[in-house]
Amino acid sequence: MDAIDSEDIDTHFADKLVSAGIDRIRTCIQCGVCSAVCPSSRRTAFRTREIMRKAVLGLKDEVLSSEDLWLCSTCFTCLERCPREIKVTDAIVVMRNMAVEEGYMLPQHRKASKKLLASGHLVPIDRANRKARKELGLDELPPTTHSNERALEDVKKIMKKTGFETLIEGVAREGT
């Protein structure tokens, strides 16, 4: 393995995680409990401990560009079991936000987000389920943004205001 180039170390990265609420991340002792209890690491090369170490070290670009960040199912077992009470799962979610901000996002996630932008639902109704609803004696459309134009406009307005529309419609980085 190559030596870590000091240019790759962002000395402020851990500070940013701390101010985003991962206040105990520097207390990590690399015990590996997070990896040991992780259902994703049972079947992939994903190692939570490695991400935590790289984060504390400040290997920002390496962590944010890695697809590993997206192998976590957010089951919260690591957060529950961490002997240092580090909010491990929250750390992953915070780093995912940073990754998306930098333009790293899986195409399927971008696609799902576009559905939310268009309909107010990540999983919108389809023809088969309109029919199923009627057969069950339910309204063909649920009483959500699907049947309330004004509510949908409000939701769209909120997503515009928070910058979500720009974030999702923006240009994806190559390789993600």
Place this chain on the structure above:
Amino acid sequence: MTEVQKYSLFLGCVMPNRFPNLEKSIRVVLPRLGIELEDLEGASCCPAPGVIRSFDEPTWLALAARNLALAENAGNDIITGCNGCYATFKEALEEVQNHPKKLREVRRILKDVGVRFKAKSNAKHVIEVLSEIGAEKIRELVTQPLSGIRVGVHYGCHLLKPSKNRPWKQTQKHSFLDELVEATGAESIEYKDKDMCCGAGGGVRAGQAALSVDFAREKLDNLIAAKVDCIINVCSFCHLQFEMAQPQLNGETGSQKYEIPVIYYTQLLGLALGIDPDELGLGKHVVDTQPFLEKTGR
């Protein structure tokens, strides 16, 4: 019977738009227990904690706050039957209640769409409300006990965790859902890694399909080894995962190994209360429920 409680029913996305049979069972069963449900008109996606919160936290918080505000302004707490939606509301409430700056920001955004938000209402899971009524009281209402039915209980992750922001007692081994299942006369069977994740959350199902199905495969293999008659779940996304993963795994393995009926808790309870299976949406499953229904004598 307990006094009447009223809630705003928050549907989310997967339940009304992919598994309306679960919605139907909630709408049919809860009123029998004295729980009145009001529609939450104009609600959106919660939005999903593993994806939208992962992409942009401020957007997640603003949309979650809007849904909470709709219920608050209707004078109700939210009730939801999805662990993901439940997580979003529990976490969003914690964020705005502990961070005045975030609350101010969310209020500013909501004001622009004419919505007032005090962050005073609560969000409960269907199972939380049923637990409060209590397994003993529910047992008293059962007219057709499901004796002889072997159930594999799946709690799902976000019903229980993070435990600091959940109403259950602090333990590594929960039993409240097993008790509610056994109140119907069925038997909750122990199986390996019962607390393991279904693999759908965190954007894994959307973004890493093969990995996601492999989580489900491991759970299903453990349930098959325990010889259960059905899986009982309390989350529309876990439900989707177990329903969709089984035909996929059968296709991949060229077998019929994976055919465990996937039953939502209010469907099971409805049967024990003597409600017709079709009224509970049990005729609209992906994995055939007939072997399970036959065993219950329906």
